[in-house]
Every structure is written in structure tokens, then in C-alpha cells.
């Protein structure tokens with residue numbers, strides 16, 4: 001993918017006002033918060049990260065590890081509206097809404113449906129593409145600076161199809177990607193077998209995307225970022241944030257242990273829980289969670305050469321340092337319902353059929369909260385109540401992918417510089 005964005009090592013600006021110690025508090029030690037914390041530290045700011053559990057406690061630990069730069073099409077699109085009714089019929093299928101959460105998710109669904117209008121899809125695709133291009137341009141610079149470059153893999157992704165009809169239905173999406181300069185090639189069964197041996201013969205075609213990178217292990221990567229941040233002199237505090245209060249020279253951060261901290265600026269990057277904190281500033285952000293599930297099998301469970309996407313079934317199989325991860329699916333079930341690990345089991349069962357040699361024993365199940373806004377774009381911008389709080393959450397399926405790009409943008413904001421790309425489309429206030 002041609003990015004057109006030149007990536008430069010991040011340097012401190014000449015001046016960034018009179019901020020002193022505790023210049024910035026970042027809430028959330030996931031991949032987004034830690035990337036921002038490091039980028040801000042590299043600009044010369046004093047940064048503290050607060051997390052209620054410590055680094056890599058949320059979605060950043062258990063995701064599929066993909067830098068899905070080619071995934072520029074928003075989930076909110078006419079295509080999903082066609083697939084959703086069939087998917088919703090299967091309670092363990094790629095998309096489900098637990099009855100206990102159906103009423104609560106309804107307003108978000110309405111906004112999602114509105115975001116599926118073609119003109120809005122075009123707008124979201126163009127915004128998503130600019131953030132993807134930036135994130136790709138920033139990635140290797142960021143990985144080099146944090147000593148994590150050896151964790152980068154450039155194996156690509158193989159999307160597989162079970163019928164010609166499924167392949168034909170995917171073509172408009174590939175055409176849209178082609179317009180944005182994304183490289184891919186459609187492959188027949190023979191080439192698929194040479195790229196990834198061991199696929200069941202039911203898959204008759206595929207699309208190989210070489211520009212799809214991955215990280216050796218998302219949890220180890222997030223922990224490595226935390227370590228690097230500490231090595232730069234940043235501090236990580238374990239406590240839960242209850243509320244934010246704007247004050248004349250910054251922001252007070254109130255914690256559930258009754259404590260209070262102060263900072264000139266606060267970055268809110270608490271993943272799927274961020275809207276609860278934004279609410280204490282009087283803002284209602286329509287953040288929901290798309291819960292995702294997986295099972296991580298021992299590393300010798302299958303000879304996986306690259307990430308394989310079973311798009312028709314809403315899950316992927318990924319090779320990580322920690323093992324072979326089988327997972328995906330979307331469950332619109334909110335933050336409080338208990339996990340339903342039958343979903344992990346259902347995907348694993350399908351994976352055994354799709355990869356007949358897969359050894360399915362000895363796995364570890366996991367559920368994580370994707371932080372999702374209705375139009376599939378993140379919220380990156382200042383709070384309505386005060387310019388001293390910057391929101392950076394809602395990256396949905398793409399938080400790892402977009403972490404380095406988001407960090408660059410937020411570091412620009414914190415240091416009073418013009419942001420490297422136009423961020424109007426990511427305005428937290430765009431839903432009114």
C-alpha cells in the first residue's frame with residue numbers, strides 16, 4: 001500500500017508551554033494508552049500511566065495480533081446488513097446479540113445502521129484509510145524506537161472462500177481496496193495449498209494480501225511497551241479512575257480508592273470502558289463493546305504459515321509465540337454479562353473441520369472487549385468540557401493496527417502541534 005506519508009523520528013517540539021512534572025496522565029495501559037504514553041515521553045513530556053489492573057489487562061492482550069492495514073472498509077457497511085440476518089439466526093455464529101442485552105444495544109444499532117449509508121461508508125473509508133496509512137508509516141519507526149522490531153512478522157493474510165458465490169460477493173470490497181492502492185492477489189486452490197498447506201478442500205479460492213503484518217504476540221508486545229515506557233522514566237500506577245474534573249490549570253483525576261491526582265493534560269484510553277469516564281465530564285459517547293472470543297492452542301497444534309481468515313464464518317487462525325490462536329466473532333453483549341465460552345468452542349470445532357490436521361487439545365479460552373463506535377472509526381480528539389482531556393479510544397477491531405498512528409496524532413495534540421493528518425472524522429462529538 002503506498003502511504004504517501006513520510007515518517008520521521010519523533011522529536012521534542014521547541015516549546016510546549018509551561019508543563020512540568022505530571023504533564024500528562026494516560027488512563028489505560030493497553031496497546032493504545034502505552035503507545036501514546038511512549039510517544040508523549042519521546043517528545044519530552046513527563047508522563048504517568050494509570051491502569052486499574054496494570055499493563056495488558058484488556059483487549060490488547062488476547063487479540064489476533066494482526067496489523068490489518070488493508071482492512072480499510074468499515075464494518076458498518078451495506079455488506080454487513082446483508083449478512084447479519086443469517087448470522088444472527090445462529091446463537092453461536094459470527095454475530096450474536098444476547099437477549100438480555102438486546103434493548104440496551106438498540107440505540108447503538110440504530111446509529112450503526114445509519115453509518116451503513118453509502119455516502120457515510122465512503123467518508124468512513126477515506127478517514128480509515130488515512131489513519132491506516134499513517135499507522136503503517138509510523139509502525140516500524142515506533143517498533144525500532146521501542147526495541148520491539150524483532151516481534152514484527154510480514155507473513156501476509158490468506159482469506160479463503162467456500163464457493164464461487166462467496167468469492168464473487170467479496171469482489172466489490174477488493175475493488176475498493178484496489179482504489180486505495182492495496183496490494184492483493186486472488187489465488188486458486190493449487191496456489192492456496194502451496195501458500196498454506198492443510199486447508200480442507202471445501203475452500204476453492206482465496207485472496208492473499210502481502211501487506212498484512214502481525215506481531216509475534218500481542219500480550220508480550222504490550223508488556224514490552226510497558227517495560228520500555230518504564231525504562232524511559234515513565235511511571236505506571238495501579239488504581240481505578242472514577243471521574244475527571246476540569247480545573248483552571250488542568251484536570252483532577254479522582255480514583256476509586258478516594259485519591260486525587262492532578263495533571264496538565266489527561267489522555268483517556270481505557271478501551272471499552274472509556275465512555276464511563278467520559279460521562280463524568282458530562283459527555284455521552286456511544287461506545288459499545290463487540291465482545292470477541294478465542295482459544296489459544298499449543299504452538300505445535302498446526303503448521304500455520306500465515307494468518308488465515310475464514311470470512312464467511314467471522315474468525316481467523318493466527319500463529320503467535322504463545323501458540324495457535326483460533327478466534328474472532330462479535331457478541332454485542334455489553335460489559336457486564338458473563339462470557340459464553342460456547343462461542344470459543346464453536347469456532348474451534350469449525351477450525352478442526354477447516355484445517356483437518358489441527359490438534360484441538362490443551363487450549364486456553366479468552367474473551368475480550370473490543371471498544372467500538374457505531375461507524376467503525378475511533379474517537380480521537382478533545383473532550384467537549386475541556387481541551388485538556390484528549391480522548392483516544394474506540395478502535396474496535398483495529399486497536400493494535402492503529403496504535404502507532406494514534407500515538408503520533410495524540411502526541412501532536414499534547415504538544416500543541418498541527419496533527420499529522422486531519423482528525424475531523426474522528427471527532428468524539430460526531431454523533432451529536
Ligand SMILES: Cc1cc2nc3c(=O)[nH]c(=O)nc-3n(C[C@H](O)[C@H](O)[C@H](O)COP(=O)(O)OP(=O)(O)OC[C@H]3O[C@@H](n4cnc5c(N)ncnc54)[C@H](O)[C@@H]3O)c2cc1C
Nearest residue numbers: 030032052058059060063064066241271292398399400401
Ligand atoms: C478477539 C479479538 C481479536 C482482535 N484482533 C485484533 C487484531 O488482530 N488486530 C487489531 O488491530 N486489533 C484486534 N482486536 C482489537 C484490539 O484488541 C483492541 O482494539 C485494542 O486492544 C484496544 O486497545 P486499548 O488500549 O484501547 O484497550 P484495552 O487493551 O482494553 O486497554 C484498556 C485498559 O484500560 C484499563 N481501564 C479500564 N477502565 C479503567 C479505569 N476506570 N481506571 C483505570 N484503568 C482502566 C483496563 O484495565 C485496560 O488495561 C481484537 C479484539 C478482540 C476482542
